[in-house]
Amino acid sequence: MSMMIDIAALDDIPRQGARVVKTDAGCVAVFRTADDQVYALEDRCPHKGGPLSEGIVHGTSVTCPLHAWVFDLTTGLAQGADAGAVRTYPARTEGGRVFLDANFLRRRTAA
Numbered sequence: 001m002s003m004m005i006d007i008a009a010l011d012d013i014p015r016q017g018a019r020v021v022k023t024d025a026g027c028v029a030v031f032r033t034a035d036d037q038v039y040a041l042e043d044r045c046p047h048k049g050g051p052l053s054e055g056i057v058h059g060t061s062v063t064c065p066l067h068a069w070v071f072d073l074t075t076g077l078a079q080g081a082d083a084g085a086v087r088t089y090p091a092r093t094e095g096g097r098v099f100l101d102a103n104f105l106r107r108r109t110a111a
Contacts, residue, residue, distance in 0.1 A: 048066050
């Protein structure tokens with residue numbers, strides 16, 4: 001059974017914006033879409049390490065602020081890039097709060 005961690009109020013994350021959560025697995029960018037959906041991705045673009053949390057959110061995508069790579073918030077896959085994906089993390093909202101899966105955040109995968 002997953003343990004969920006309360007990380008913020010939904011209203012603490014701007015619509016079409018993000019906040020960064022520091023975890024044992026590294027920094028996680030928690031995004032809020034215009035329709036209040038939340039997604040959590042690794043906060044580091046695989047291209048040049050750009051902070052995705054500082055990117056532009058549009059629909060269910062985010063554009064890296066450094067070189068305009070576009071990532072799907074639901075899958076973490078780069079759109080139109082030869083190679084590129086970021087780790088995604090389970091996120092949900094309940095009662096106006098945002099939760100991340102604690103067990104998933106602790107996992108590390110071999111590179």
